[in-house]
Amino acid sequence: MKLLRITPRLLGGILLSIIASLLNLGLPLLVRHFINLKQFAWSGLSKKVLLLGGLILIGNLLISTLSDYLISSEGDRQVRQLRLRLQKQVLRLPQKYFDQQISGNLTSRIINDVNVLRSFLTETIPATVTGSLTILGTMLITFSLDWKLTLLMLLVFPIDGLVTVPLGKISEVIADQSQSSLAALTGVTSESIKQIKTVKLNNAESDVLAKNTREINQLFSLSLKADRITAMIGPLQSMLSFCLIMAVVLYGAIRVKTGSLSTGTLGAFMMYFFQIIGPINNVALFYSDRKQMLGATRKISEIIGEAAEDQAKGQQVLEQGSSLLKLDQVSFAYQDLPVLEKVNLAARSGEKIALVGATGAGKSTLANVITRLYPLDAGRISLNGQASTDFSLRQWRGFFSVVLQENTVISGSIRDNLTLGLNRKAPDQELWEALAMVRLEEYVKKLPKGLDSLLGESGARLSGGQRQRLQIARACLRDFKFLILDEATSSLDADTEKIIMTALDQLRRTKNCGQITIAHRLATIVNSDRIYFIKNKTVIASGSHDELMEQVPDYRRYVHEQQVREKS
Template sequence: MQKPDSVPRTSPLDHHYSGEHPLRTLAYLFRPDRRRLSLAVLVFAVKHIPVWLLPLITANIIDVVVEHRPIAELWYNTGVLVFVLVLNFPLALLYARLMSSSIRRMGRELRSALCRRMQYLSIGYHARVSAGVLQTKVVRDVEGVEQMTQQSADMGLGAIMTLVGGLVVIGFRAPAVLPVFLVVVPLAALLVRRLRSRIRSNNEEFRLEVERMSSHVGEMTTLIPITRAHGLERTALHRVDHTLERVLSAGFRLDLLNGRFGALSWILLNTMAVGCLAGSAVVAYHGWLGLSAGDVVMISAFFTALTASLTTLMGLTPVISKGLESVRSMGEVLQAPDLESNEGKAGVDRVEGRIDFEGMGFRYPEATEASVRGFDLSVRPGETIALVGASGAGKSTILNLLIGFIRPSEGRILLDGADMAELDLRTYRRFLSVVPQESILFEGTVRENVTYGLEGGADDDALRRALVAANATEFVDRLPEGLDTVVGQRGARLSGGQRQRLAIARALIRDPRVLVLDEATSALDNRSEALIQDALSQLVRGRTVFVVAHRLSTIRGADRIVVMDRGRIVEVGSHQELLARGGTYATTLQPRRSG
């Protein structure tokens, strides 16, 4: 038997994410990089010196010219400015390296946390939330957080450094006008606070519409073969166009609000800048407060720089709001309570294959009546059990309960005498294999698909034996690159029968003790079914097997056939026993013959 997979480590955000405090979440994500980020801020402060030093140097040079000071002061001021300008280049590269590595690592951790959380969320959760929505959260939302952090760091730090540097210089050079500058900050903060709540709600509305669009586009691409076959292209496009119109409207409303916010802040701040320039010129003209001509230029330049910095900071509000909304969006996954709980439960080291269902029942949360009720069945190790019944009888629910995708609402399931509710199902599934109706392959080679999930892969001899037993060498050997042939997305380069034989080989190489066959041959032609029936006869040998099928050839060899109706067992027996009994199986449910 192969070495079992190691249990995946838990998400770094399992106990630290808080949707009400997204900034705290980001702080936690950046905690491993706090020294690197502190150094990045220090480097940025030094490289940003020319921005707030330039108005002071300009004022000094103007005063040298106007007041005929020694020419040496001109060259001294010019040299200082040239030095800090040249120093900007290596410091800018160092800052980019420090900041970018921290942000990209944070993005990787967020995506990793989301993907791990998705692996632990229940099958019921994945049935409710479309794959397109989850992909949007992993791709678009994380990208939004990365962009928010990058822009806040580059533009926000620059604006803050300019504000601090400018106010410090003015405080030393012209302290009398400092109070005027300080008026701008509370006014700008008031404007930001007033509009922030509306921007947040509009960002949330836009985000939800984009998620719906992603879900509908995913559905459209999946349904293209059916759409084309029935000439429903116009219907499909009309449905997507309706979603696109909703995205357009939500995005347009958000852009208008952002534009209104930016225009109001720009007018307010620049009006103040004009007033400051005129006021300082009047003061210098009358000789008040000892302001020189250079001081007037410096004050005007600083006011322009400070208003630009405040405009930048307020312009970041939509970006930050969008980024925080992305954090909240990811929180819908990171905080989803619908988890499969395995922590602290007993691990499974070996499986004999005895399964006991005792008074088991299950009702889905949204359902008005139970899907399975009063289900009692004892299965011996190595026994093959076939489940039959009309659609909605509860067969798939039984399989989901057996795999552990859902937990019984009442009663219990025993694995070799141990209550499965007390077991770590991840360790139990090391001894379980499932062959579904539609084989699930990924875009990799034949070798990668068959050995998927095996730690360290498998040697070529074991792989070859599994392929031979699954009757797969018949086509694998004819592929252009044999075992290293890429099968395409979802196995698109293979036929249905070929995909199913690879799925059987994948199950064989894992050497499971419990096997689930869910309509494994229902969609195949006669030749493919014959090959797969032969492969299945190899697969079920010595294993506890549960089969759901509609073809006689698939289930008549079962040790026992369980006939279900509306979640209950109505008959149990072998194929011949049930025919002789003349009950539900014989009269209405006898599977059709293959072909």
């Protein structure tokens, strides 16, 4: 899978880099000219040679600057496109995928692994191409000057290979392991910061530190291995290069003394020798860099290759007026464990229904399958007779406004949170009305920036109850047919909950929408038009609170247990 491409802009930058390198090949020849002069004099030829040398240096500076900019900017542009592509793909992945991932690992793939690809595109490829041509050009020039000295200089290639090839193979393995270790460290660090309040309240600092320390030590151990390899390669190459330089100097000095080689030519050879050391190392490191790039490509391609949520269905026309949501024989298993079995349920516009049952009965899972966060294993969900799968995911989820028990407040302002996902521009007056409905208006008005006040990460500057109320206000601003409240008032006191539920009842009648409430608190559900009692993964009874109390012993027992809990 091609994630980054060789574009005309990148090729242009590489071509300019090649030109700059070829210009450099002329400098040793100019130095040779001056060294070979019997007596330094400002002759016309010498002035021209000196002027040419100055022009080469200035031209090299300008061309190299433009080359570096073209290559770097093109790399940044492609990295931006790849990160956007990854972000779009991540947002389209099904909920099941995220249940099996650590968010920090995904973050590392999008940030760190993409940087590896950028480095290969903007550094390794240009350096390898330019280096190869520099080596070739140097060999052609030196052969024309003295083929014997050139053959001696060629020994640098097998000698350098003896060092870099075996150590490079070890480096490849370490680099791949380091990428995975860095992703794991990013994951645990992100999780520990995100859950810092839970960590502190449970006195779990030592546990979290131990977990993070393991990952840090793992990465440290791999870094030390890489450091040892690097520490060996550099001195070994320097030592071998020095030995070869001495051999070239000694052989060249003998040739100069015998008169078969000029001093200027020997000086030029030395310049060429030092000039190709860098390119030789760049070419030698190409395969280890390529291996690291392939590892990053594989991991990124795994994300891109994941099956996204089905977006294929188009916009369906839904008749105006009352809506009927039905679940017929719905079954669902999570990781091969049955969670729902043959569930039947109906909800109508203007009606308030409740889903109740013991913890783990499948109430929240029902909300998840209704909104198509998870695909059904069997059965059918329909709206006014039309199957849910006939609608695009975007259109189907637009029929529902959901408030979850867990914190879904995002970092940003109050306005950002209220208008999250809103497909229209809501005037400030409407935002204030939503806040007033959940009794947050006065609090927000006291903030220095009002609606534009920042809330911190995940709404850290709000209390738990304020966060829930803000989430309810956000939900009520949407245009929906059914409002789903999943333990949405669990952090509110009884009086505040009563006020908000009364406001939601009024909203339901005004919008002619349905309301599906999932709650344990009896006061939240007893006034529902119909209650679905869930046990053993299915709905075993439905009716009003009074009807269920009279007819269903299991429901009576459940209510009694809840009353005991609420009193204790």
